[in-house]
Amino acid sequence: MKLAILFGGVSYEHEISIVSAIALKKVLSGPLDFIFLDAEGGFWHIPADKMKSNHFSTGAYKKNDPLALGRGGFKKRGLLKAKRLEADTVLNLVHGGQGEDGTVASLLEFFDIPYIGPRREASVVSANKWLTKLYAEGVEMPAVDWQLLRIDGPRALDFDLPVIVKPLRLGSSIGVSVVRKPEELDFALDVAFEFDDEVLVEPFIEGIAEYNLAGCRVGDEWVIGRIEAPRKKEFLDFDQKYLDFGRTEGVQEADIDATLKADLIDAFKKVYAHTFEGALIRCDFFVASGEILLNEINPIPGSMANYLFDDFAGVLERLSSHLPKPRAIRPDYAYIEKVQSAKGPKIGNG
Amino acid sequence: MKLAILFGGVSYEHEISIVSAIALKKVLSGPLDFIFLDAEGGFWHIPADKMKSNHFSTGAYKKNDPLALGRGGFKKRGLLKAKRLEADTVLNLVHGGQGEDGTVASLLEFFDIPYIGPRREASVVSANKWLTKLYAEGVEMPAVDWQLLRIDGPRALDFDLPVIVKPLRLGSSIGVSVVRKPEELDFALDVAFEFDDEVLVEPFIEGIAEYNLAGCRVGDEWVIGRIEAPRKKEFLDFDQKYLDFGRTEGVQEADIDATLKADLIDAFKKVYAHTFEGALIRCDFFVASGEILLNEINPIPGSMANYLFDDFAGVLERLSSHLPKPRAIRPDYAYIEKVQSAKGPKIGNG
Numbered sequence: 001m002k003l004a005i006l007f008g009g010v011s012y013e014h015e016i017s018i019v020s021a022i023a024l025k026k027v028l029s030g031p032l033d034f035i036f037l038d039a040e041g042g043f044w045h046i047p048a049d050k051m052k053s054n055h056f057s058t059g060a061y062k063k064n065d066p067l068a069l070g071r072g073g074f075k076k077r078g079l080l081k082a083k084r085l086e087a088d089t090v091l092n093l094v095h096g097g098q099g100e101d102g103t104v105a106s107l108l109e110f111f112d113i114p115y116i117g118p119r120r121e122a123s124v125v126s127a128n129k130w131l132t133k134l135y136a137e138g139v140e141m142p143a144v145d146w147q148l149l150r151i152d153g154p155r156a157l158d159f160d161l162p163v164i165v166k167p168l169r170l171g172s173s174i175g176v177s178v179v180r181k182p183e184e185l186d187f188a189l190d191v192a193f194e195f196d197d198e199v200l201v202e203p204f205i206e207g208i209a210e211y212n213l214a215g216c217r218v219g220d221e222w223v224i225g226r227i228e229a230p231r232k233k234e235f236l237d238f239d240q241k242y243l244d245f246g247r248t249e250g251v252q253e254a255d256i257d258a259t260l261k262a263d264l265i266d267a268f269k270k271v272y273a274h275t276f277e278g279a280l281i282r283c284d285f286f287v288a289s290g291e292i293l294l295n296e297i298n299p300i301p302g303s304m305a306n307y308l309f310d311d312f313a314g315v316l317e318r319l320s321s322h323l324p325k326p327r328a329i330r331p332d333y334a335y336i337e338k339v340q341s342a343k344g345p346k347i348g349n350g
Numbered sequence: 351m352k353l354a355i356l357f358g359g360v361s362y363e364h365e366i367s368i369v370s371a372i373a374l375k376k377v378l379s380g381p382l383d384f385i386f387l388d389a390e391g392g393f394w395h396i397p398a399d400k401m402k403s404n405h406f407s408t409g410a411y412k413k414n415d416p417l418a419l420g421r422g423g424f425k426k427r428g429l430l431k432a433k434r435l436e437a438d439t440v441l442n443l444v445h446g447g448q449g450e451d452g453t454v455a456s457l458l459e460f461f462d463i464p465y466i467g468p469r470r471e472a473s474v475v476s477a478n479k480w481l482t483k484l485y486a487e488g489v490e491m492p493a494v495d496w497q498l499l500r501i502d503g504p505r506a507l508d509f510d511l512p513v514i515v516k517p518l519r520l521g522s523s524i525g526v527s528v529v530r531k532p533e534e535l536d537f538a539l540d541v542a543f544e545f546d547d548e549v550l551v552e553p554f555i556e557g558i559a560e561y562n563l564a565g566c567r568v569g570d571e572w573v574i575g576r577i578e579a580p581r582k583k584e585f586l587d588f589d590q591k592y593l594d595f596g597r598t599e600g601v602q603e604a605d606i607d608a609t610l611k612a613d614l615i616d617a618f619k620k621v622y623a624h625t626f627e628g629a630l631i632r633c634d635f636f637v638a639s640g641e642i643l644l645n646e647i648n649p650i651p652g653s654m655a656n657y658l659f660d661d662f663a664g665v666l667e668r669l670s671s672h673l674p675k676p677r678a679i680r681p682d683y684a685y686i687e688k689v690q691s692a693k694g695p696k697i698g699n700g
Contacts, residue, residue, distance in 0.1 A: 008681075009681075010679055010681060011679060011681065012679060012681070014681030015681065015682075015683060015684075015685045015686050018686070019686075039680065039681045040421075041421065041460060041461070041462075053683075053686040053689070053690065054686065054690060056683065056686070057683035057686045057687055057690070071390075071391065097679065098460070101470065102452055102456060102470050102474070103456045103459060103460050103470070105456075106452060106453045106455075106456030106457060106460075106470070107456065107457065107460060109453060110391060110448070110453055110456075110457060111391070112391075120451065120452050120453070120456070120470070120474060121474050121478060121481070124452070124470060124471050124474040124475075125474075125481070128471060130488065131471070131475070131481075131484075131485075131488075133488075134481075134484040134485065134487065134488045135481075135484065137484065137487070138480065138481075138483075138484045150624075195677070196677075197624070198624075274500075274547070274548075327545070327546075329360055329361060329362060329447065330389065331358075331359075331360060331361065331362070331364030331365065331389045332365075333365060333403075333406065333407035334365075335365045336365050336368070336369075336403040336404065336406070336407045337407055339403070340403070340404060340407070
């Protein structure tokens, strides 16, 4: 397997994606291609030794080779004809925006490019936090209670304070606030509505236990990394999230009993289901009064949560050989031919 | 407005889409571009006088000009440089498959091409019948009861016969059967599993009243066509659906009382919500014991349900000037620059 890491993208997490790609360069030793998706929608082939953050912030990447989407892979214009990149599998590392909302999945599928990452349905149900709640109900996974507010609708809360306010379609804590006093509500909603016409409000549960699990299914087997109890913080602010996306150092498994561990793993499998096949995802769970609640699905976790796996490269290798294959559909013209042989070529008024 | 009709696509409804495009040529008198998406994923510019079904079934379209996706519109290779098609708005008429599952929406959005049709989220929640049920719950719209079966799971039914069995992600009645006797169940499921790993089973309600409504929101205004009571049939088989997709003759509004009419319109608006903005959709409802139940959402109805509108061209014209605009996101490098000015260029290990 030769992997191409696709990163960047038009999103608030553009920079995070760069940091994440640099982290993966550190932890993956094999040969890698790096494909940068810039803010104008252009693709660029970045040499490994240029994978430094200022290569992108200064615009120096524009001296590298542009790439185009082509059937079966990204293509580079050659002297005589377009040449395909060697990589056989793309790792979608475009955090947020186009990477997680299903745009990148659609592009890669349309052009028959094999990829690790959430498929379109998985992307849509995890990028939109309201659909995540509906999806959780569908797979019978309890989640934190919620209410949906619209930018042009009433602002009456269904819950007592404190609540947490989240733009519906953004990741990485952007536009998120905890509201403790009634007079803070309007400002928090105004901020969130800067980013989305719809906002999710949830009761904020002080000091709740949180556990993160990352993993994937390869064929009939589950690969699930060490369970992490993330640092206790209300929620990570944007700067902390950035640091988080550059993580490469392994973490210790959370100190929890065997029952909770087994229950968390079951919860992960329930959420992953068949929907997330082809992706290595991270699920963040809360545990309150013994009940496990889904908080969030990260279908493209920061630095792919590499720090939770002993053999991260091996996980990607195995996953890449078990990617979901869409059923082949070969359109034919059976109906048109039938009608034409019966009536002569009369369909169409041209 | 100059409209480009995008049709074809890799789906079981490839031919239907051709029939539908030919029907639209009949009902839209203004200048139109026709863009054919063939079974290999190639785009072709079809002259209006070639819009006959055998132009596609014989492969003659390959003598027309190939098109490429380009920023802001489809492009044709010129003698010196690529030339953009004149059309300013694409009408997504790719029924089923790529057209309705969010692939086409993603391609058009990625390339900043304005289009009439369901957005990605709308596509995903209508193409997957299980997500449609969850979505209906989310917008508090009652739907027919249901159960999900997987290809590798048990086949025990939650309902008494008769039931209707549907592959999860196909439209146009493909793979759908009504099961009346226990001995018919396995065959019906085998057929459905030919098309999808997941199958939806619903109680089949004999002789239920059915009503179809098509429409869209343009700005703050609703445009809803005549309510149709479709011909009484168990369900339309594939040949009948084909004929249906070529419809251009206006139909009479169903003979229903004012209360039911108002309730059906309310139900339509509930389903359309904000999710389907930018699209002209058709919703099929059942009415049982006075209750309205959502049966199906068709985000790209056959021949765009033109026959339900008095001024169909005007509806498209108005819709095209009220397409949803994604919020502009301009990635910046504020974080990387901050880190670099504090620490020197140390991010990245190259």
